[in-house]
Every structure is written in C-alpha cells, then in structure tokens.
Amino acid sequence: MAVRLVGFGSPEGDDTPSQVLSKAAKRGASVRLATDSHDSGLDHIDQGAIDWRGYLEGTHWLVISASTSLAGDSARSAWRASMTFAELEGSKTVMIVDSPEDSERLTEVWGNTIERIRQIHVLFVTRGALSEISQLEGVTEQDLLQEIRQRGLVPHVCGFVEPNMVQVEHSLGSFKISTDASISEMSWLAGFICELPYSGVGPEGINSAAEAAGIAD
Numbered sequence: 628m629a630v631r632l633v634g635f636g637s638p639e640g641d642d643t644p645s646q647v648l649s650k651a652a653k654r655g656a657s658v659r660l661a662t663d664s665h666d667s668g669l670d671h672i673d674q675g676a677i678d679w680r681g682y683l684e685g686t687h688w689l690v691i692s693a694s695t696s697l698a699g700d701s702a703r704s705a706w707r708a709s710m711t712f713a714e715l716e717g718s719k720t721v722m723i724v725d726s727p728e729d730s731e732r733l734t735e736v737w738g739n740t741i742e743r744i745r746q747i748h749v750l751f752v753t754r755g756a757l758s759e760i761s762q763l764e765g766v767t768e769q770d771l772l773q774e775i776r777q778r779g780l781v782p783h784v785c786g787f788v789e790p791n792m793v794q795v796e797h798s799l800g801s802f803k804i805s806t807d808a809s810i811s812e813m814s815w816l817a818g819f820i821c822e823l824p825y826s827g828v829g830p831e832g833i834n835s836a837a838e839a840a841g842i843a844d
Contacts, residue, residue: 630656630821633682633718634690635709637669638662643692643723643753643813650817661709669698674705679712688749688820689713692723696739697732703739710746719748721820723813726755733759744779749823751816752786772796783833785819787812795837799830806841815840 632651636644638660648658663676683689689709696703713720722743727736737760744750752760752772761771768788776784776796784796787806793815794803806815818840826836 630688630824631686632656632658632688632690632820633661633686634658635661635706636690636692636695639668642695643725644690644695646813647690647721647723647817647820650811650814651821654818654821656817656821669695669702671699672701672705674701674708677705677708679708680716683712683716683718686713686716686718687824688721689718690721690723690820692725693736693740694725694727697727697729697736707743710743714746720746721749721751721816722747723816724750724752724756724760726753726759730759734763737763741779744781747779747781749783749785749816749820750775750779750781751812752784753812754787757786757788773801783823785816785837787815793837793841795833797830797833799833802830802834802837804834804837804841807843809843810841818842 632648634644634648636642652658661677661682663673696706710720724740757768761768766774772784772786772794773796782798788794791806791808792803793806819836822836822839826832
C-alpha cells in the first residue's frame with residue numbers, strides 16, 4: 628500500500644510542504660494538497676470550508692511548515708486545525724521549521740511551533756533556521772536538535788547539520804548519516820517519511836529509513 632500524505636501550504640507549490648509532496652509523489656506516495664472549496668490562496672483561505680476529515684482519513688502523514696502560521700489569521704487557524712484533525716484521524720504531523728521571508732519574524736514562527744510541539748511526530752529544522760533558532764534558545768547548533776527532542780518529547784527531530792549530513796534524534800537514541808550529494812533537504816525528508824512506516828520498529832528501522840532517504844534514485 629502506498630504511503631499517503633496530505634500537505635497544507637501554498638497552492639502555488641512554491642513552499643516546503645509542496646516540495647515534500649512533489650518529492651514523495653516521485654517515490655510512489657499518494658499525495659494531496661488541502662485547500663478550501665474555492666482553491667483559495669493562503670491569505671484568503673476559508674479554513675472553515677476545508678474538509679479535514681475527508682483529506683486526512685486513512686492518511687499516514689500531515690505535512691506542514693512553521694512559516695505557514697504567518698500567512699494570515701485564516702491560514703493560522705487552518706494550520707492549527709490541521710494538527711487537531713490529524714490527531715483525531717490518526718495521522719501523524721510532520722512539521723518543517725523553515726525561515727520566513729521576513730527574517731525578523733522567526734521568533735514568532737518558533738513560538739508558534741513550540742505552542743504545538745506535543746502534536747508533532749517528525750520535526751525537521753532546515754539549515755537556514757538551525758543557526759537562528761540555536762541563538763534564540765542559547766544552545767549550540769550541534770546540540771540544538773537533541774535539546775528540542777528532549778524538551779518537547781518529539782518522537783523524531785532531524786535536520787542537515789552539514790552539507791550532505793543529516794542528524795536524527797529520536798526517543799531511542801541519536802545518529803548522523805551521510806546523504807548523496809544530489810539529495811536536497813526536502814527530498815531527504817520526503818524519502819524519510821515514505822520509508823518510515825515500513826522500515827521496521829526500533830532504532831534499526833529509523834536508521835534504515837534515514838539511510839534509504841539519502842540515496843539518489
């Protein structure tokens with residue numbers, strides 16, 4: 628059975644959730660982008676008109692980004708609702724912590740993420756956000772992912788700590804693994820969540836999924 632992903636983000640396909648959906652589709656996943664009945668842009672979306680149950684029923688992953696929470700009141704309400712409905716429908720949330728266009732609003736982005744940290748199953752911090760959040764938290768870049776996992780009790784916290792080197796923190800341990808030079812951050816994340824449901828339980832399964840995600844097609 629194919630892994631099923633639902634994303635909430637820009638209908639234009641130019642944001643990180645859309646990139647993950649695109650990469651996952653190439654791996655054979657079934658993907659959908661959630662929107663209202665009018666296919667509105669994020670800044671005009673009618674969050675009450677999104678059929679979250681219809682989108683999320685039988686779905687493995689909800690893929691969202693932290694910066695989407697800045698796209699306006701309606702978008703922020705839909706962003707919050709998506710995680711609530713994901714919990715109700717048994718879908719697991721993948722949160723991408725990315726840098727907003729207005730870098731001065733990163734504190735707001737990170738605050739919105741922390742507010743919902745207990746609803747997140749996979750937290751991916753982009754390279755652009757890693758150094759900035761480490762400064763906000765007063766933690767070194769080397770220790771940030773582990774610190775987030777321990778404080779927030781997120782099952783999986785990951786990110787590229789060097790070019791072509793990803794770090795994965797999870798409830799059973801920690802590891803770093805190299806990736807092919809052609810693998811982008813969103814490509815790796817798509818591969819990881821496509822592999823994770825079927826890679827087996829325990830540290831070996833997590834490591835196997837991370838390793839497979841870093842191999843070029």
